Amino acid sequence: MSGDVLARVLTENSLIAAFVVVGALVMVSYWLSARLTRGHIHGSAVAIALGLLLAYAGGVATGGSKGLADIGVFAGIGIMGGAMFRDFAIVATAFGAELEALKKAGLVGALSVVIGVVLSFVVGALVALAFGYTDAVSVSTIGAGAATYIVGPVTGTALGASSEVVALSIAAGLTKSVLVMIGTPLVAGRIGLDNPHSAMIYGGLMGTTSGVAGGLAATDPKLVPYGAMTATFYTGVGCLLAPSVLYLVVRAVL
Template identity: 55%
Template sequence: MDFFSTTIMKIVGSYGMVTTFAVLGIMTIIATYLSKNVLKGRIDPSALAVIMALILAYIGGAATGGKRGISDVTFFAGMGFVGGGMWLNYTLIATAYGAKLEELKKAGLAGGLALVVGTIIAFVVGALAAYAAGYRDAVSLTTIGAGAATFAVGPVTGAALGATSDVIALSIAAGVVKSVSVMILTPFLAKPFGLTTPAAAMVYGGLVGTTSGTSAGLAATDARLVPYGATTATFYTGFGCLVCPSIGYFAVLALTGG
């Protein structure tokens, strides 16, 4: 038995990425089954998978006393690579390549205004939450405010401004909470918000951003709306990466004085 367990751990240690993708695949299958058969499609599988991952991260960190969540457990060490900055940047670039300016124009003035207003509201709410939590310096307030826009904008902004790792982690956490919330709430808000047409989906994507949350939420609402909501949501991320470390930072700097 000891030989068997030792052999398994050696294989896992040597092929961490294979193990990681196998675990992620199993989690996806479980999330899909629960969404389809237990929750009857009310919550998208992506939202359930993210929730499962957050629970695993908490358990891993608490059990080992580590700082890298589930990747502190040897068996799940490959998770640290999959959740690292390289994969984040890869997904950002891949998503951006899927968007075209011509498609954004189809949303008209409403889509453009939604993009600007949505980014500003998220940034302000995030910065105010950071201020209420005790942060006073412009770099921290801007980074966490950017994270409230999306979990991708937060680390980009933090890296550009030289924020500390704990602040960048908080910005990512803020974005993840927003993304999961959008995934879960979108199907319930679709009818009262009139989220039934491509134009409405594009405005919605511009207002809330978070491409993953919007796409998953719309998929659970009406899969035909996903490309339209994802288009403006993708530009939302790019727009946030441009304005949060620049205009956003100088605005916060002017208000706080440092």
């Protein structure tokens, strides 16, 4: 009986429950980071990795698409980690960002968005070709999915791709975003990701807002506003280029 009451309280106050769950998760992660890795892997990187693991467990348990948030008592995770709060917190990180640094990397930052969209599209399209897709619509949709998991379905819908191909394009984008979250802190040193300048280029090239948000949080939170700034233009540019210019190029080549 008390179990029912507890479940009801947690469900009715889901956002508050999420604060407790995430707080505990962060606490465990920082402890693990200090004890097991002696601080080599940052606590927030551990927390994000644990979050992804829990999302996997939640997805397996419920068959839903929102990870841990599909389990009733954890539904608040879905609100707390949803686009509204994510974007709100990203905007807040801009407070204290240096206008000068933004201006200096402005041009190359903007350029990196276009280069990033085209690069991911081409790589995704080549993989689609290698797996035997030969029609321009499918190849373009999968290429667009390699940009972000929003560009993929938007392109697929615009071009009239099959739902199977659209699903694949979303999966390619999801893989990218998960990998950017986990991979960024591991390669940050080698690719020179340690200043506002390269963070803006990184955001423009990667483009996945959630991937960049997670990746920079786990690398150096001070870089977040610079990477997030360029990344937020990526999906829009991708939705602009992929179903139009890039599709026409693919159709001309095939």
